[in-house]
Amino acid sequence: MYEFYSRHEEYWEDDTRLDEQLLRDINKAVSDEFSAIHYYTRLAELAPNNQFQQAILGIRQDEIKHFDWFSKAYYDLSGSYPQISLNIKLPNTFQEGVSESIKDEVETVPFYQSIARRITNARIQSRIVRAASDEQRHGQIFQTIQSRFSY
Ligand SMILES: [Fe+2]
Ligand SMILES: [Fe+2]
Numbered sequence: 001m002y003e004f005y006s007r008h009e010e011y012w013e014d015d016t017r018l019d020e021q022l023l024r025d026i027n028k029a030v031s032d033e034f035s036a037i038h039y040y041t042r043l044a045e046l047a048p049n050n051q052f053q054q055a056i057l058g059i060r061q062d063e064i065k066h067f068d069w070f071s072k073a074y075y076d077l078s079g080s081y082p083q084i085s086l087n088i089k090l091p092n093t094f095q096e097g098v099s100e101s102i103k104d105e106v107e108t109v110p111f112y113q114s115i116a117r118r119i120t121n122a123r124i125q126s127r128i129v130r131a132a133s134d135e136q137r138h139g140q141i142f143q144t145i146q147s148r149f150s151y
Contacts, residue, residue, distance in 0.1 A: 029070045030082040036063040040056050042091060044057050059141065073127070102143055102146065105142060109136050116129045
């Protein structure tokens with residue numbers, strides 16, 4: 001009897017820890033998206049031509065949408081608002097900003113995929129899967145920009 005309860009409690013604690021980790025990850029995604037919106041605002045200002053600038057502003061629009069999706073997901077799953085922190089160093093040059101962005105977009109894809117796998121709500125999950133595929137596309141756009149850009 002005792003054994004049953006103690007084991008049961010262990011599982012229960014594991015489930016709670018998982019949920020807390022999931023919420024921490026979604027909260028991080030909210031802050032990352034918030035930071036990306038600011039980062040791409042600056043990067044668009046540094047763009048050397050209109051074509052690159054429009055491409056970056058298009059990506060920025062996606063990040064605004066993602067910010068909204070992750071904020072709503074956090075609220076729906078926890079009943080409270082995420083804590084938003086802005087912790088970024090804005091780019092000094094366009095080239096530096098583009099290579100930082102490639103790194104960031106590429107790293108974000110598996111992070112969002114791992115969040116999506118842990119979400120059971122189908123509507124929230126499909127948005128996060130969509131966000132992951134947007135980030136993959138952003139990475140490709142930045143790689144194209146980098147390959148066409150030379151000093
Ligand atoms: Fe995003
Ligand atoms: Fe992105």
